[in-house]
Amino acid sequence: MKTIVYYFTGTGNSLAAAKKIAAALGDCDLVPIALLEKNCGDIVPPADRVGIVCPVYFTGLPLIVASFVGRLDPAAAKYVFAVVTHGGGGESAALRQLDRILRKRQGRGIDAGFGVAMPGNYILMYDSPAGKDQEEILTKADNEIARITGPVSRCEKCDLPTSFVPRLLHTLIYPWFTSHVHTDDRKFTVTGKCTSCGTCVALCPAKNIELVQGKPVWRHHCELCCGCIHLCPVQAIQAGSNTEKRLRYRNPDITIADMKAQRGDES
Numbered sequence: 001m002k003t004i005v006y007y008f009t010g011t012g013n014s015l016a017a018a019k020k021i022a023a024a025l026g027d028c029d030l031v032p033i034a035l036l037e038k039n040c041g042d043i044v045p046p047a048d049r050v051g052i053v054c055p056v057y058f059t060g061l062p063l064i065v066a067s068f069v070g071r072l073d074p075a076a077a078k079y080v081f082a083v084v085t086h087g088g089g090g091e092s093a094a095l096r097q098l099d100r101i102l103r104k105r106q107g108r109g110i111d112a113g114f115g116v117a118m119p120g121n122y123i124l125m126y127d128s129p130a131g132k133d134q135e136e137i138l139t140k141a142d143n144e145i146a147r148i149t150g151p152v153s154r155c156e157k158c159d160l161p162t163s164f165v166p167r168l169l170h171t172l173i174y175p176w177f178t179s180h181v182h183t184d185d186r187k188f189t190v191t192g193k194c195t196s197c198g199t200c201v202a203l204c205p206a207k208n209i210e211l212v213q214g215k216p217v218w219r220h221h222c223e224l225c226c227g228c229i230h231l232c233p234v235q236a237i238q239a240g241s242n243t244e245k246r247l248r249y250r251n252p253d254i255t256i257a258d259m260k261a262q263r264g265d266e267s
């Protein structure tokens with residue numbers, strides 16, 4: 001059965017999950033959501049099974065993913081599933097948001113939705129887990145992804161997880177997040193360590209960064225994925241003094257080239 005998995009990632013967790021699911025399913029194309037420009041109109045996936053894999057942001061979907069789901073028309077697909085990676089919570093609210101958007105627009109929701117706990121990457125608020133803690137989380141995540149591929153390969157319908165607290169938080173904090181996410185890049189600065197290598201420009205899935213006189217400038221259509229901060233090779237990008245002391249994170253199964261491919265540039 002032909003499968004298409006659409007993905008969005010900031011630091012590689014969701015891409016690592018998507019790749020593992022694709023390998024287990026076979027005959028599966030991975031398509032970066034970041035490459036599907038808004039002006040392409042509706043997206044009709046040429047596949048019987050369709051998956052969406054992305055991170056949870058503030059108990060909801062990254063805006064770019066919410067907008068993509070609003071344009072997705074999987075009417076011809078036999079099975080639609082979603083996997084959201086998260087740092088510890090909010091997955092049920094994000095999956096329900098995705099289901100709601102699809103149902104409203106297409107009259108059908110997702111057949112199954114799963115959350116996978118992975119290292120949290122919201123560096124503006126906390127340190128990502130490192131060392132043994134990180135290894136433990138990633139081992140558990142691998143087991144969970146292997147478990148998920150069972151029902152997905154058999155196209156089994158599964159009830160979406162439900163939980164009162166994430167639903168309440170989604171109502172309270174997600175609108176706040178979406179109201180300022182694009183301009184939150186005003187917090188980002190670059191230090192004298194910057195070598196003008198352009199990695200941040202090449203990685204940014206929102207195409208939100210340009211080099212001006214050799215230094216990154218953010219153009220206020222940020223998704224807040226934090227990829228530029230985490231993946232700068234010399235840790236020259238900060239968002240206030242707190243991030244100076246925080247560890248950078250990239251999913252160990254994902255390379256910088258993999259990240260660049262998300263925006264169609266593999267070099």
Ligand SMILES: Cc1cc2nc3c(=O)[nH]c(=O)nc-3n(C[C@H](O)[C@H](O)[C@H](O)COP(=O)(O)O)c2cc1C
Nearest residue numbers: 010011012013014055058059086087088089120121
């Ligand atoms: C802006 C932002 C908001 C986040 N909000 C949540 C959240 O509400 N709940 C949670 O468990 N993790 C949250 N996280 C952590 C990510 O969901 C998690 O680390 C995810 O696996 C990152 O995936 P990626 O590497 O594919 O970008 C947030 C991360 C960012 C950058």
